[in-house]
Amino acid sequence: MGQTLAQKVYEEHVVRRTEGEPDLLYIDLHLVHEVTSPQAFDGLRAAGRTVRRPDLTMATEDHNVPTLDILSPIADPVSRAQVDALRRNAAEFGIRLAPMGDRDQGIVHVIGPQLGLTQPGMTIVCGDSHTSTHGAFGALAFGIGTSEVEHVLATQTLPQYPAKQMSVTVDGELPPGVSAKDVILAVIAEIGTGGGQGHVIEYRGSAIEALSMEARMTICNMSIEAGARAGLIAPDQTTFDYLAGRPHAPQGADWDAAVAHWSTLRTDDDAVFDREVRIDAASLTPYVTWGTNPGQGLPIGASVPDPAGIADESDRLAAESALEYMGLTAGTPLRDISVDTVFLGSCTNGRIEDLRVAAALLKGKKVDAETRMLVVPGSVAVKLQAEAEGLDQVFTEAGAEWRGAGCSMCLGMNPDQLKPGERSASTSNRNFQGRQGKGGRTHLVSPAVAAATALTGKLTAPADLETAGV
């Protein structure tokens, strides 16, 4: 029987396999940020251990960083102490760090690909669940907890068991205005937040192959929201073109050897998936979430669902509590929901293509007077690129706020937060209760829907703008 792409990558990294024990898996790249690492470094110190491979480790500051006034010390003393701890740890253990103000700083999942450190066929981990983003390159990339961060720092390996294999095939052509974000929100709505549990998802099909690398990252990023351990896409010419010439991409003969190997990283025709899901790209429309988990999403043309119509008891209770928290009434058309804030950014949708899509819709127009729009590039490099293209001016002339790079309002560990009761349309990945600020209410959307919503103040698809006369 053939192997899936994920199985091939996994098998290439098995250091040790013994009956009755987990496999020991080698880790090619360990990304580190300030939130999930301090206790791991303390553990190393307490045991007198060192970092085995500083050269396969890369740290940055992203979760806590303010997006205004970034060259001053962080005002919040607790955030500052955490960032300072990372700086001390990186210096003590010889780890490369891209601190605030550095050209390479940014959200950990944006800078890895940008630097060319993320490559096909690698194993990549980070103390962050959205590490699945790197699967867009055909890497096996997954989030880990702090104990495992310590384990990887010390040994460059992790004990692992092989995952089950799932395929999500998206064939056909996406309609105009429908993006990778809508695809993944539709997938999660279909299989649920636990649908991928225990599985690695491989996204395949003509609609996936047609996507840019950045769009593929958006899809793989939210694999965790479907409960999957990782998500990945077979590398192809699009992948190689993206990587060529990046700072840490192989060069010369190394490039040729790498591409030759990367080209073998495809699921065999006779490989068997444990579960297969098929989605018709042409049937998709922009998706938005109405509830408090990412599986509670619907096409934007739908209405807030009536929990009474949900057969499964725990789903019904979850829907009831979600509507109460979200302050929504069953039957309300999603397009009638007004928002206070639009957040464009995050490791899901904070890359240059996301900003371009939004800027194209906002150009020459004004953000609704009652709505605040925050634009937070995923990295300093994205910010500089956007500024070189004049996108920052488009945003500020439209009345949006142009900020520094970081995780920002995706999880509100910095000052960018919703106030209690405030409602956002957000291009981030989680609509959990209080995620963007205590009492805040989040609707997950694509960058295009975010921009259209900013213009009208209500959840809006880009195609609605013409009808609305905006």
Place this chain on the structure above:
Amino acid sequence: MDAFTTHTGTAAPLRRSNVDTDQIIPAEYLKRITRTGFEDGLFVAWRKNEPDFVLNQPQYANASILVAGPDFGTGSSREHANWALLDGGFRVVISSRFADIFRNNSTKAGLLTVVLPEADVEALWAAVEADPALPVTVDLQTEQVTYGSTTVPFTIDPYTRWRLLEGLDDVGLTERHLDDITAFESRRPAWKPASLPALPTR
């Protein structure tokens, strides 16, 4: 990590599905750089905003076994969620389905996660709602949950069970195989990327 052999305590019925790690402990508590003392953040929004939240009810205030709905621990990989549960006095979480990272983190932190079929979770909910003082025993040696006259078996992979029973640290176990790791490293292709020396964005 403390060893886990068997635990007897009372159980709190958390009749909610999709309890994500942002609910178990919100991000603002993750700014701390310590490994203990997270009990103040445990379910803090529900404890503050919902007077009838199960852990606000005095009869469940001292529970050490949490019985939750399906898909417990979804979302963020924060191990702080596992630490907060331990700091809050819990030794066991029972659910019909856990998010993978949460479950994996639990095995590192010494919090036992027990998967039971949904019907068995329902029965346990009913039992501890009828009698909040009902002692519940979770025995990792025999792989059984026992309360009243009911005994329900559960399974856990034998390696993780052994590690929890012995309270063993993963890093120490892996260090027994450093030769294998070194041998593997000698076979890695030369074109694999390294973060050092730093080649910055141009």
